Amino acid sequence: MARLQRQIVETMTQSRGLKMTPQRRAIIDYLQSAHDHPTADEVLQMVNRKFPMTSRATVYNTLNWLKQEGMVKEVFEAGCVRYDPNTEHHHHFVCRKCGKVEDVERNVIGKVKICSLPESQKVEVFEVTLRGLCANCQKKR
Amino acid sequence: MARLQRQIVETMTQSRGLKMTPQRRAIIDYLQSAHDHPTADEVLQMVNRKFPMTSRATVYNTLNWLKQEGMVKEVFEAGCVRYDPNTEHHHHFVCRKCGKVEDVERNVIGKVKICSLPESQKVEVFEVTLRGLCANCQKKR
DNA sequence: ATCTCAGTTTAGATTTAGTCTAAGCGCCGA
DNA sequence: TCGGCGCTTAGACTAAATCTAAACTGAGAT
Numbered sequence: 358m359a360r361l362q363r364q365i366v367e368t369m370t371q372s373r374g375l376k377m378t379p380q381r382r383a384i385i386d387y388l389q390s391a392h393d394h395p396t397a398d399e400v401l402q403m404v405n406r407k408f409p410m411t412s413r414a415t416v417y418n419t420l421n422w423l424k425q426e427g428m429v430k431e432v433f434e435a436g437c438v439r440y441d442p443n444t445e446h447h448h449h450f451v452c453r454k455c456g457k458v459e460d461v462e463r464n465v466i467g468k469v470k471i472c473s474l475p476e477s478q479k480v481e482v483f484e485v486t487l488r489g490l491c492a493n494c495q496k497k498r
Numbered sequence: 499m500a501r502l503q504r505q506i507v508e509t510m511t512q513s514r515g516l517k518m519t520p521q522r523r524a525i526i527d528y529l530q531s532a533h534d535h536p537t538a539d540e541v542l543q544m545v546n547r548k549f550p551m552t553s554r555a556t557v558y559n560t561l562n563w564l565k566q567e568g569m570v571k572e573v574f575e576a577g578c579v580r581y582d583p584n585t586e587h588h589h590h591f592v593c594r595k596c597g598k599v600e601d602v603e604r605n606v607i608g609k610v611k612i613c614s615l616p617e618s619q620k621v622e623v624f625e626v627t628l629r630g631l632c633a634n635c636q637k638k639r
Numbered sequence: 640a641t642c643t644c645a646g647t648t649t650a651g652a653t654t655t656a657g658t659c660t661a662a663g664c665g666c667c668g669a
Numbered sequence: 670t671c672g673g674c675g676c677t678t679a680g681a682c683t684a685a686a687t688c689t690a691a692a693c694t695g696a697g698a699t
Contacts, residue, residue: 397685413685450615555679
């Protein structure tokens, strides 16, 4: 359950002299509740329901800042950039038909054996992207 | 060695009534020789050295067409879309410092064990992205 | 209560990546 | 020689993201 948490972000920002404004709170709350992988535009639209005058710049500033701090990740699937609020190390399943991106928990993927990589490259983490047909698209055909 | 080959593309296009023009040849030759993962813009610039009036549209048309035919793949790393002329099933190593994307041959990654995935999801292929420090960046520090 | 200042937000301009379009070119076959 | 089709080109257009300048906000100092 290491999803993005407002509490954590809140204390983190204060220790750096940053302010937790209502807009930032709303963006973080939305990301925290989103179980798909929203695009920047979806974030903007959702936040605008609470704070109708929120500007694009604020959303991008906040997203980039969260990204730098490692609190969200960018993923590129289905032709556009998406934001992943799941900060736990995990993997993805992408449906080749509808393009939906689903999380795959870390323990679903067993150890990955790396043979004969030039030892000059130091691998720190790895990500696996599974591709295929999701449950829905399988039913349809 | 299943890298993009002009010969193959050439016969492939002829059988579909498409023409192998000098511009297309140049794009394919460049991709074939490129061992990094060029962006669309890099392709455009390189092709322009040979054919100074090549337009953006031609490059994007050709890249999209090669992509559709499965002769190149798109990868998103270091904040932008790149084209990968290696058509063999393989993986990537991305340097977290300089952003360089290197190919990792299929057999370097052993079998990936997938446990307890809801069997409603049918996995057809998988890709692994290794992240860490490349040889160069390791030397520097 | 007022002033000041740093950080934030806003609207809109700007930049960038990519697509679309209309006009012209060039090759091939009749 | 002519017609037609596909390709290329320049530039218009679109969408995503960044930048900018001005206004706003809240906390601490006066």
